[in-house]
Each structure stands twice: as C-alpha cells, then as structure tokens.
Amino acid sequence: MAKEINISEILEKIMPQKGSALRKYHREINLVPDIKNEMIKTLKFRNLVFFLCIVVAAASAGITAILGVIAGGQQLAIDSKQHTIDNLSNKLNSYEDLSDFLTIKDQLGNISTLTENKQVVSRTFNILSAMIPTGADSIIISNLNVNLEEEQPTFTLEAQANAGAEPYIDYNVLDSFKKSMQYLRYDYGDYVDKNGDTIPAYCMIETGADGATLTDPSKGIYAYWAIDKEGCKSSDDIKNSDYTLEEYEGEQVVRIWRTPQYTDWYKEKETPGQPYMSLDGKISNVAHFESACITYSGDTSQSSTNPKWTSDNQCLLVHDDYNDTEGINIIESSNGRDTSNELVLRFSASIYLDSNAFQFNNHHMLALAPSGYHNVTDSYVQIQAMFGQRASDCEAGDNACQTNSNNSNGGNN
Secondary structure (H helix, E strand, O other), X not given: OOOOEXXXXXXXXXXHHHHHHHHHHOOEEOOOOHHHHHHHHHXXXXXXXXXXXXHHHHHHHHHHHHHHHHHHHHHHHHHHHHHHHXXXXXXXXXXXXXXXXXXXXXXXXXXXXXXXXXXXXXXXXXHHHHHOOOOXXXXXXXXXXXXXXXXXXXXEEEEEEEXXXXXXXXXXXXXXXXXXXXXXXXXXXXXXXOOOOEOOHHHEXXXXXXXXXXXXXXXXXXXXXXXXOOOOOOHHHHXXXXXXXXXXXXXXXXXXXXXXXXXXXXXXXXXXXXXXXXXXXXXXXXXXXXXXXXXXXXXXXOOOOOOEEEEEEOOEOEOOOEOOXXXXXXXXXXXXXXXXXXXXXXXXXXXXEOHHHHEOOOOOOEEEOOOOOOOOOOXXXXXXXXXXXXXXXXXXXXXXXXXXXXXXOXXXX
C-alpha cells in the first residue's frame, strides 16, 4: 500500500542539525496515484448519497404514517356522519306529511320570484279613469277584456262614443280619444320620511272612502301616513321629529304631498331642518314622494325668489311600437243606438300598454291624464259610470241611424 514519505523527518534523523535549516525548504511528495484520489472522492459521494436516501426514506415513512392516520380519522368521521345521515333520513321519511311539507317549502322558495313577476290587474280601473273622457263628449264601455299574459298588456274594448248633442254620432270624439293615447303617462315610486327612508306601502292611505285620489284643488295630490299602524313609526317618534299631525277617520296621520310644494319648499339657500327643494328637483328635510318617472327642475332666469318649475315624465302608458302597430288600433266602427235610443258611434279597439304600470313591485302607481293631472274623480262611482249596455245595431228602416248625413266627420268611418 502506497505511503507518503516526509523528507523533513528523514533529514531530522540523518542530520539533526542541518535538518532544521533545511526545514523551510521542506516539500511533501504525494506518491498516491490520481486514480486513487478519484476513487476516494467517489466513495465519499456514494456515502453522502446513501445518507440522503436514508433521510428521505425515513421522512417518507413518517409522512406516510401521518397521512394514514389522517385518512383513517377521516374515514371514521365519514362513517359516523353517514350513520347519522341514514338515521335522520329514515326518521324524515317516516313522516306522513313529508310530501305536503316539501310542496310548501318549494312554494315559499318561489315567493320572491312570484312577487317580482306579479301583476296587479286592479290598476286597470285607475288607468281607465285617466284614459276614458267624461262629460259632454263621453265614451261608454260595453265590454272590456284585459290581457296581462302577453309581453305587453292589452285592453280590448267595445264601446260607444256620444257627442252629447246633435248630431250625436261624432267621429271627432273617437278621433280625440285615439290621439289622447300618446299623451297618457303614469307615475310610481316611494314615499319617504324626512331622512329619506322609505315608508312601507301599507302605511300609506292614498284614496278616500269613495276610492277617489286624495287631492287638494290648489296644491295637488297627497297621501296620509298612518303612523300608528303596526310596523309604521309611532306617534311619539313623529312628535319628536316635528311632523304636523292630523286626524283622519280616527287615526293619527301625517300628510305627505305627492305633488311638490314649490313655493313652500324652494329657498335660495337650504336651512337645516327646514323643507327644501333645489333647482335640480332634489327634496330634503320633509317627508315627500320620490318619483321613479317624473323629474323636476326650476329656472330662476326671471325671478330668483319665484322660479319657473317644469317636469319631465318618461313613463309612457300606451306604446306605439307593439308589433309595428299604433298604441291604439281601432278595429271597426259603426252607427248604433244606446239604451236611451240616442244615436251613438259604436267601435271596438285594442290598446297596448306598458307592462311596468301593472308590476306589483312598482308601488303607488298612478295614471296621469293627457293634461298632466290625474282625473281626481276616479272614484268607484266614476268607474261605474264608464260602463253601460252595448249599443244596438241600426234596425231596418231606421234612416236616421243608417245615413251618414247624421254623422259629423263621417268620412272617417
């Protein structure tokens, strides 16, 4: 086996004195071959690899053991839950009324969807009150069909137009009725308190005992906030908020104007706690109606203390783009006699309306007549007066009924 020879040690033994002097010139002579050095390095690397493999194997075994414990615990937990589920399932299936319960639960889950799609057919009468003219030139409905099943609600009606005076059969009444459709609007929104918080719809009283809209001839439309109803604010809270209380049919109420009170609310500068309406139509510090259709604006170019107010209503009640037809389609017209044997103009028509006017979620809907003001006589008595028996056809020999000489603007027939 090769050995390393140290020259310095040999010189020390042979020449002790001279060996020290020569020590600084000492050199080590490596007699080990290069191949032996490579082998030694390889053995060291092999031993390192073996060590790392042992460490990795031990770590893997530890991780495997831990995962085994976790998996076993999970399986035990799953088996326990499955056993619990099976017991509960058996118990649930043992109930005799399970099917009824599931049906009710399913219906409860659909309440939100049903509410969103719900339509209020009773609004038909409010719309008719703004749509049908009364007075000397009147229109009486003998048959009305309301279709809310289609994408756009439709009124199909048979009616008779009466000019109220000679020549009675007046096509101008029908023509005026037809042209008024493009001016019909509707409005909806929410009543809010001084802080802008929405007041529940069931807390508001909007019509009188006869069904007529609550209206002041000089100030416009209003409603009553029934403050003592369950779920509405108590009278003590109202008193502390400086609301003006009134009594209506034995209840404590607060009057809320639907029509803005421009003169009372507008001021050049807002005063804290006082009713205020800015020129861009924003209302604050007073209970009022937040319209979803009507926007208000004021112009002070002529007078800063008494601006000119205008409104813009984007909610059109009768649309003229349904199936590329006009909002009202006169199907047919002819002469006839009513139950009083007066000459009248019989006609039938289809009227296409905006579906939003019937949506349940659009609260406090109000139809607006062409003048821009609601027909304040929309009571149940008024609605009843809009309907009557169908006019009869002209009988043979009834020349007055059959001839166009008794018609005004008869060329439109």
